[in-house]
Amino acid sequence: MKRRLNIFALLILLALTIHTGYTLFYSWEEISTAYKEGYENAKEFPEQPNKQKKKLLSRHDICIRKKAGGTAIIDSIYNTKTNSYIPTDIQKMQISIPDNESAGYKVSIAIMALLLVPTVIAVIVLFLKLIGAIQSALLFTKTNVLRLRWIGGCLLLIAAIYTIGNYMELVSVRSAIEISGYEITSEGMIEFPSLINALIAFLAAEVFAIGLKLKEEQEFTI
Structure with missing residues (x-):
């Protein structure tokens, strides 16, 4: 019984670790980009006070749904296996505003x-x-x-x-x-x-x- 309990406990901790690592891995690019932009702006600002400050962008994941009677966004992606383009239906996207x-x-x-x-x-x-x-x-x-x-x-x-x-x-x-x-x-x-x-x-x-x-x-x- 204790052996099974230890296995289940280790599996839960492993799942938690993998989930945290997965999130950090795919968030690292966004975090590093934001840090780089902030560092560059902080570095340039005192040296060039009259220069227009670069506008920072924030990234967001959004889900969209077509309105009744609305026009769909037409897009496609290239399929390397068939050497042809296939249509796509956009439902989720990442935007920078x-x-x-x-x-x-x-x-x-x-x-x-x-x-x-x-x-x-x-x-x-x-x-x-x-x-x-x-x-x-x-x-x-x-x-x-x-x-x-x-x-x-x-x-x-x-x-x-x-x-x-x-x-x-x-x-x-x-x-x-x-x-x-x-x-x-x-x-x-x-x-x-x-x-x-x-x-x-x-x-x-x-x-x-x-x-x-x-x-x-x-x-x-x-």
Whole structure:
């Protein structure tokens, strides 16, 4: 039993590590580009105060859907296997727009990022402590119930932070651009994976609470 538990725990940690690495890998180009642009602008500004400052761009992933009666965007990609072009249906794209976000928007994003990091660390620590307690045959305890509820609460907070951030980004993009014949949708705005994991953690906490109650009743009967 402990061996299977260790395997499942390692698989969960491995999945979390791969997901984090995957996100960082594909975000690195955007992060490095933004850093380079900021560094170059900061370097040029004091030396050339009269030169017009280069306008920074912010990148956003957006989902679009065709409006009723709207004209579709016609595009194609080259298929090297058939040496021919094939038509494409654009539903998601990455755009770069002038960085005109207000100071309040940037402060809000920074605060959410500061909340996100310790929350993720708390989930990992609580999960490792829970696995350690189960390995020590301490299964149905009040501490484990509380750990699971805290994990659920942290995951719920993570889902809320991502959802709020996605909503703010959606509002910002919609106020900056409009695509003829299309509408920018809110697809992917709600962070369902973290929300579902939070509900699973709360469910597991209730199962542990029921097990604890049955254990206490059995000990009292004996």
